[in-house]
Amino acid sequence: MSQPTAPLASPLLGAAPGLRHAFFTRDGGVSHGIYASLNGGIGSADDPASVAENRRRMAAALGVEPSHFLTVHQVHSPDVAVAETPWRQDERPRADAIVTRVPGLAIGVTAADCGPILFADPAAGVIGAAHAGWRGAFTGVLEATLAAMEALGAARGRVIAAIGPLIRQRSYEVGEEFVLRFGRDDPANARFFAPAERTGHAMFDLAGYIRMRLERAGVAAIDDPDICTYEDDRFFSYRRSVHRAEPDYGRHVHALVLEG
Numbered sequence: 001m002s003q004p005t006a007p008l009a010s011p012l013l014g015a016a017p018g019l020r021h022a023f024f025t026r027d028g029g030v031s032h033g034i035y036a037s038l039n040g041g042i043g044s045a046d047d048p049a050s051v052a053e054n055r056r057r058m059a060a061a062l063g064v065e066p067s068h069f070l071t072v073h074q075v076h077s078p079d080v081a082v083a084e085t086p087w088r089q090d091e092r093p094r095a096d097a098i099v100t101r102v103p104g105l106a107i108g109v110t111a112a113d114c115g116p117i118l119f120a121d122p123a124a125g126v127i128g129a130a131h132a133g134w135r136g137a138f139t140g141v142l143e144a145t146l147a148a149m150e151a152l153g154a155a156r157g158r159v160i161a162a163i164g165p166l167i168r169q170r171s172y173e174v175g176e177e178f179v180l181r182f183g184r185d186d187p188a189n190a191r192f193f194a195p196a197e198r199t200g201h202a203m204f205d206l207a208g209y210i211r212m213r214l215e216r217a218g219v220a221a222i223d224d225p226d227i228c229t230y231e232d233d234r235f236f237s238y239r240r241s242v243h244r245a246e247p248d249y250g251r252h253v254h255a256l257v258l259e260g
Contacts, residue, residue: 018259031250038252041249075094079097084100097131099129116130117130146217159221164225165252168228172239173198207224
């Protein structure tokens with residue numbers, strides 16, 4: 001039986017003791033067509049049995065039971081769930097980040113262009129996972145994740161943050177109102193926009209914006225592989241699916257777990 005092949009790893013998280021983590025690609029699953037093959041998106045229109053098998057394979061790759069492979073119902077918010085025990089899929093909290101200090105609970109976020117960020121304070125035994133699209137990053141999901149980790153005993157000065165595959169500036173065109181929104185919040189945000197070919201549009205550096213918010217929040221150890229989900233067919237991409245006029249798209253799960 002095929003298993004997830006060569007998920008991406010963060011050198012910083014990989015060197016940390018007591019952790020397992022993975023930024024999964026779309027390889028090694030059972031889904032077909034536009035979902036081929038490791039689609040972990042519960043909210044997609046894929047066959048639920050295929051999604052369940054894909055998530056079972058990802059859980060196995062992290063060494064946990066499927067019931068202990070946790071994600072949330074993401075709503076592009078700054079809200080954070082604290083995982084203390086497993087929850088059923090139909091009871092997933094509505095949030096965009098998860099934190100835990102419980103060994104054996106794998107926590108993850110789904111993404112298909114948005115930024116998945118995995119956090120760990122190995123010394124405190126506290127981990128987190130955040131889904132940071134532009135709206136979540138703009139409204140504070142990264143800072144909220146760090147605050148929730150601190151409430152569990154972490155120290156943000158020790159936290160490692162790994163930014164996963166996401167849509168990069170060269171592929172992320174946005175409209176004028178988007179640029180104005182960021183400018184009204186902070187004129188210095190102009191540095192995250194480059195000219196686009198179309199008049200009235202710009203290219204947005206989501207990864208750079210995420211890194212700035214992390215650094216400003218006190219995180220010093222940050223990984224970023226500079227992989228673009230839109231350009232790289234190893235990854236699902238919402239924007240690419242729109243440009244190809246596809247009816248739906250798959251989702252990755254990117255996750256980590258404290259070893260028991």
